[in-house]
Amino acid sequence: MPAAGRGERLGPGTPKALRSLGGAPMLVHAVHALAASRSVDLIVVAAPASQVDEVKAMLGQQELASDISVVSGGETRQDSVARALLALPSDVDVVLVHDAARPLVPPELITSVVSAVRRGAAAVVPAVPVVDTIKQVGDHDEVVGTPDRSRLRAVQTPQGFSRQVLQAAHARADGDTDPATDDAGLVERDGVTVHVIAGHEEAFKVTRPIDLILAEAVLARRRATGGLG
Numbered sequence: 260m261p262a263a264g265r266g267e268r269l270g271p272g273t274p275k276a277l278r279s280l281g282g283a284p285m286l287v288h289a290v291h292a293l294a295a296s297r298s299v300d301l302i303v304v305a306a307p308a309s310q311v312d313e314v315k316a317m318l319g320q321q322e323l324a325s326d327i328s329v330v331s332g333g334e335t336r337q338d339s340v341a342r343a344l345l346a347l348p349s350d351v352d353v354v355l356v357h358d359a360a361r362p363l364v365p366p367e368l369i370t371s372v373v374s375a376v377r378r379g380a381a382a383v384v385p386a387v388p389v390v391d392t393i394k395q396v397g398d399h400d401e402v403v404g405t406p407d408r409s410r411l412r413a414v415q416t417p418q419g420f421s422r423q424v425l426q427a428a429h430a431r432a433d434g435d436t437d438p439a440t441d442d443a444g445l446v447e448r449d450g451v452t453v454h455v456i457a458g459h460e461e462a463f464k465v466t467r468p469i470d471l472i473l474a475e476a477v478l479a480r481r482r483a484t485g486g487l488g
């Protein structure tokens with residue numbers, strides 16, 4: 260679980276994963292969601308380098324069905340994931356990578372990703388259709404293209420992989436000057452087919468201040484209706 264981002268687009272303050280959502284840090288929600296899926300044995304969190312001990316203490320207090328370990332994250336998301344991969348025991352053969360910044364991911368989505376990998380896919384991403392028309396722009400903010408919207412998807416996490424495929428992609432990409440913004444992007448570079456499954460609107464990433472308002476509202480609705488959270 261990459262959780263080492265600074266969260267600058269959310270405004271100044273604590274690193275994003277440690278910001279409060281409904282009274283608990285986002286990271287705590289994300290960890291509970293993974294553990295609640297019952298298909299995750301071990302969660303490795305890549306925490307901000309200066310907060311590793313704080314995160315260890317915070318997660319140590321949670322009652323979870325999964326084991327937890329905490330490592331120091333890196334300068335980029337790709338780096339943070341690579342560091343977390345190094346902490347995996349040798350008997351792990353399926354790996355999910357899940358952004359701490361997607362704290363409200365429904366456990367059913369996690370289970371669907373795991374099932375797709377267990378059925379034989381080397382790489383699986385949950386995705387939703389995009390609602391806006393997307394423009395590609397050039398160096399001077401001029402539009403250079405309009406991809407067919409019906410073919411575009413916004414991808415979410417958890418993304419699921421055969422451990423060997425993901426680790427090989429990270430090993431090859433180590434030191435690249437253009438780090439990938441998701442893990443599927445890395446394995447694509449290796450020519451691996453990435454399968455898309457239906458994502459979930461509640462697996463959105465908390466990035467901007469408005470996302471935090473939406474997340475609070477989703478959580479309040481879940482609590483009012485007796486759901487998770």
Ligand code: C5P
Nearest residue numbers: 261262263264334335336339358359360
């Ligand atoms: O920056 P972005 O929104 O793509 O971050 C997605 C996830 O990657 C977040 O959970 C963030 O904490 C994590 N991240 C990280 N290490 C970094 C940058 C981002 O673990 N250096």
